[in-house]
Each structure stands twice: as structure tokens, then as C-alpha cells.
Amino acid sequence: MNVEPIWQPVLLEEENAVTSHREPGEEFLFYRSVAAGLIDAVQDNCSRGAFENMEGVGKLSDNPVTNLRYHFVVTAAMITRFCMEGGMPLEEAFGLSDEYIRRMDCCTNMAEIVYVHDQMALDFVCRMRHLRKNIASSKQVAQAIDYIYVHIMDRITVNELAEAINISPTHLSRIFKQETGISVSEYIRQRKIDMAKNLLRFSNYDFVEIAVMLSYSSQSHFIQHFRSQVGMTPKAYRKQNYLNNWNVNRDSADGIT
Template sequence: MTSVDLVADLTTRAVHVGANVGLWPGLTIYRFTEPTEPEWQEIRGLSIGVVAQGRKAVIDKGRRYVYDQFNYLVINGDLQFQSEVLEASPGRPCLCLVLEVDPSTVRSISDKMPGQRRISTGALRELAETCVISTLDDEVLSSVLRFLRSLSTDVERRVLAPLYQRELVYRVLQREQFARMLHFAEQQAAGNPIRAALIYINAHLADPITVATMAAQVGLSPSAFTRTFREVTGSSPYQYVKDVRLNRARELVIDRRLGVSEIAHRVGYTSASHFIKEFRNRFGSTPRDYCNGTTNR
């Protein structure tokens, strides 16, 4: 199995330009026919990104992660980041996939791999990366293709796809990023207090959200919550909430169903003028101009 095989497979599955979903829970296949400017996105769960053709970049906290057909991306969940397509054309579209991975699957497989090198949580925190790039070798590529091909029939989707998805996780864990991927999975665990706080944030964007409120939700003192939140997400609680609100607002602006004042209220701003100012600072234009710009692309 080669990268040519992966291109052929994704070509048949990526029917539409942009995102193609519905083939498997947590799987999105993309087709882009031209380069794009950096756009803000949000990812909810630990995910693996693979490019079959073309080149993409993810930008998080000022750091740029570029990947193509020679490597793959592992990205932590509950993350606000920018994504851009660097190489794509109608004749040679950028073809890629993102597969969300259940953290419990990562942990259960890692428990059966006692010989793998683990590093301390403190050491991982010092690195503070939310994305990692690794070489896409033949074994990882083949496991991706086996998983995709098992989605072709209902029987194989039910019987083989879960097994091949586990194989892909195993192959990734075998590589040099074992400790970091396990760390990502632990951060995504249901019992993690910061994970609970992130769920609370997304469910209560229209409400006032303070550090004290979030800390009380997860049973921590405000100071302990702030310290732990920054260690897990790399952002302060205030900055993270602001990022989520503005990215949700961007989605609502593009949707075009609500006015600016209603969008501001939906994402927790009491002042429409303050919302417009922060939206412009983040995205480079007012909500109205941004909506018109996306419509005319």
C-alpha cells in the first residue's frame, strides 16, 4: 500500500469541496481545490490528521505545524487553532482526513504496551505542545488504508473498522510520540476536572463565566483551577473562554441566520459594540464584512 493508493481512496470519498462527513463517527475527509488563508477552527477530541496529497498547516499559539503526504499530525482535543491549506489546485486537490480517537481506546491499548518509554507529566508540561508531527511510515499508512477500505460495506464497517481503528492507534503509539499521545488521552479523560470545565464552558457560553464559577463546577480553588487549566490547555481560563466565544460567533456569522446583536448575546457578550471590536481584532473585519467576504469567496 502506497500514498498513491491513499490518494485514490480519498478521491472517491471526498465528493464535495470542503468537509465530507458521515462515513464513520469522528471521521472527516477534506477536499480543497485552492490554497486558503488561515481560518480559526475548533477541535473537540484527540485526533489524527493525515494528508494524502497537497500540504496543510496548523497554527497554535504562534507555532506553525506543517504536514503533507510524508508525515501526520496528532492534535489534542478542546483546542482553538488556525488551519490553512498551503498547496492545492483543481487538477491536484489537497486531500486529507481527520479521525477523532476515543481517549479510552488510547489508554486501553497503552496499558498493553508496558515496554514503551513514558516520561513524567512535568516533562510533558514543560514542552506544552498541543500538536505533534511524526513521519508517515509504511505501517501507519497501511493501517490508515485498511481502516478506510473497511468502510466500504456494512458488514466490514461493523466487524473490521473498529479493529483497524485500534490498529491505527496502536501504530501511532508505537512511534516516538507514545508518551505525548497518552498524555493527550489522559487530559481528555471523562474524570479530568479540566475536561469537565471545558464541557461546562461550551454549554454555557451565553452566561457569565468567571474563574470562580468554573472552579466551583469542578471542585477546585480558583488558584488551583487556573494553574491546572493553564498546564492542560496552554491558555488562561479567560483567554480560552474568549477564544471559544469568538470562534462560535464566527460560525454564527457565517450561518447568516442571526443579527450581530443576537450573536453577541448568544456567545456571552452584553455589549454589541464590544463584541464587534473583539471580533475585528480576532478576524480582521467586522462581523458584517466577514460574512460578506465569506459569501463572495
């Protein structure tokens, strides 16, 4: 005779019930920075000690070292998922995750775990940056793409980009479209909108702040570009994706090992 399992809710301790958890936006922007190959942003996150800052995160163990170990595994799972979504081959992503979890498992203190975390993040982000650059067949277009990702928050013109990689704007425009299928300006717009979508999904920045961060001339200019690329306004996109994506990705972290 099969006995159906009876669901019983876990009773939260009073201390845990009132713990204030910080918004997940910063963590998700970190994962997206890794997947986008944004080395500078990832290095900044690591140098600030963001991973070891336990304020506002879940308490998974009373032992500080064990608690950090559990958070490391969650981080590895999330980076793995985001990088696979960004085009990293499945076996490579899982292989890296497994390897760094094994390295972390050999650590004996928090400083060692943080060091392995930072090495893992930099390994993933460098691989993703290389993957992004591989869409170009020439060194010059690869350099242009690299420059765009690094300076995505800045106002980038074709002339400035051409000067940065030491070729003429006309030559850059011609070879860029030959190799990527779209113009330099359109590629920049797409990458800015990709970043805007991440900010809308995983942060609480308002539309004016996002427009300023991405160096748009005005909020209306940002909204116009966003609607032309995505087919809806930033407000509609955030309403449709913000909480839903947080719940989906949180659940997925439990399923990736």
C-alpha cells in the first residue's frame, strides 16, 4: 500500500523569520556581467569583496565557513546557467563549475574560498569575452566588439571607436557590417538595450537612472530605442519580467549541480 507523503510546512525560527534579505539585483547583474564578458565589472565586484559580504543574504549554516561554502555553490550554479544562456557549451560550463566546486571543497577557511570564487568568476568571464569576440573573423572587428562591451555604459560613436582601434571610421563600418551583418551603430544600440533589459529585470533603478547610466541623451530617447528594439516600453518589460525572472532563476539554482 502506497502512503502519500504529507506536506508539513517548516516552522521558521523567530530570528530567521525577521531577517531582511537584500534585493537580488546586484547578484544578478554580477552574473550577467560574467556572461557578457565584462571583465572590468567582474574585477570590480571581486575587488570590493561583494561575495564575502554576508549582510542581507541567507544564513544557510551557523558555521561561517560552511555558510560561505553553500553560497559558493549557489553562485557557481547561477554563473553556469547564465553563461550557458550566453552561448557557452554545456559541457564546458558544467565542467568548469564542477572543477571550481571541487577546489572550493579543499579550502579550509573563508579567505581561501573567496580566492577560489574570484578565480572562478574571472575564468568564466574571460572565456565568455573570448566567445563574444569569436563572432568576428578579423582582429580589428574583434577589438571593436571588445571595446564596445568594456565601454557599454559610455556614449560610443563610430569615430571614437575607430580612433580607439586605430583604423578609419569608413573602413571600420565596412568590415564590421561584413562580419557581423549589422552596422556598428546598430550593434552598439543592441548591446545597450541588452544591458538595459538586465537592469530592468534585476535592479530597482528607475528609467531616468538607467538612461543616464547608459549615456542616453534623455529618458525619452532611451524609451524610444528600447521600444524599437524590444517591442514594448521599459515599464511594460519590467512589469512582465522582473519578479517572474527572479523566481525562475532562484528555483533553477536549486536544480543545477
